[in-house]
Amino acid sequence: MFVLWDADGNEIRDEYPPVDPLDILRNPENAAFNLDTIIGRLKELGGSDIVALHQLAQNHYIVLDASTKDGRHYIVRIARNSVTSSTSARISNIRSYVRIALDFFRINAPDGIGSISSFKSTANARSGEPILGPYILPSGLHTPSNVFESIEEYFRWLISVKKTSTTVGTTKPDLDEAQVTLKKLENLISESVSGYRYDAELLRGVPSHQDFSGHNVFINGEGLITSVIDWEFHMVKPAVLAADYPAWIRYNGTADPRFVDKTSQFSSYWMAGPLDAKRLRQEYDAVVKKEDPEYHRALKAGTFCRMAEEWLLSDVVDIGCRRMKAWLENSLE
Structure with missing residues (x-):
């Protein structure tokens, strides 16, 4: 299942194909979003615990592959803010x-x-x-x-x-x-x-x-x-x-x-x-x-x-x- 969210877990309708995997759970400092929020939304969406989360791509979107305890996969695209903070x-x-x-x-x-x-x-x-x-x-x-x-x-x-x-x-x-x-x-x-x-x-x-x-x-x-x-x-x-x-x-x-x-x-x-x-x-x-x-x-x-x-x-x-x-x-x- 493909889902597109913003950094707060709000859904945006779209699709995105997966590419090169990289485990971000071992490198949480690379995440440009609230990891707890995203995991919570995935658990709510899938009705099952998240056992693995991998980053597939990062450019104008961050793309994640989430695996649930019952063996399902969710591809999540996180929309990154294109406007800088300073x-x-x-x-x-x-x-x-x-x-x-x-x-x-x-x-x-x-x-x-x-x-x-x-x-x-x-x-x-x-x-x-x-x-x-x-x-x-x-x-x-x-x-x-x-x-x-x-x-x-x-x-x-x-x-x-x-x-x-x-x-x-x-x-x-x-x-x-x-x-x-x-x-x-x-x-x-x-x-x-x-x-x-x-x-x-x-x-x-x-x-x-x-x-x-x-x-x-x-x-x-x-x-x-x-x-x-x-x-x-x-x-x-x-x-x-x-x-x-x-x-x-x-x-x-x-x-x-x-x-x-x-x-x-x-x-x-x-x-x-x-x-x-x-x-x-x-x-x-x-x-x-x-x-x-x-x-x-x-x-x-x-x-x-x-x-x-x-x-x-x-x-x-x-x-x-x-x-x-x-x-x-x-x-x-």
């Missing part, structure tokens, strides 16, 4: 994220909204200009059949998919309720796009990781980002949608604790605390405004549309779009 390390973390974000923002990407499918060969190199294909989405989500030519076209597609998604319900009352909220969101997106009068610079294509969250980012002891993994769902999108704060210091939209589904894998267990996150967002604002005013302009101009995009892409069950409606009502206050 103030200086957190500021270093944000500054290193800025460097990555601005490097991507300055790349010349193709026009349109989609994922890079190939590269056009040139006489002087094996690969040259990137070629866009339809947006690649995780398995289970509806995938478009074409590259979107404009931000308006992209949002019309997102809303049309959401309207027919079973995540918003299957009964007529639930679907009718969802339609009302989605229509309201559609109108607000249209107002936001036209209200900001997005110019060519704000709408130019910028590469985006699409899952630049704590579990896909490696950092060192000083908080500096050393690598980013899982690029398969990347996207070229308008600058106003690509420019954003690091996921672990955001508390808006689907990351707002008031509207997040606590049973979902998208829960904010790895995020910085609200007050600390606010200070780090202010740090982020100050650095990007100084380093690249155009990025800062896109960051501020796209706030509402980025949150709307997240709600529309989410495959978390939201019957009648009630959580989305609560977010919308709150954002309009």
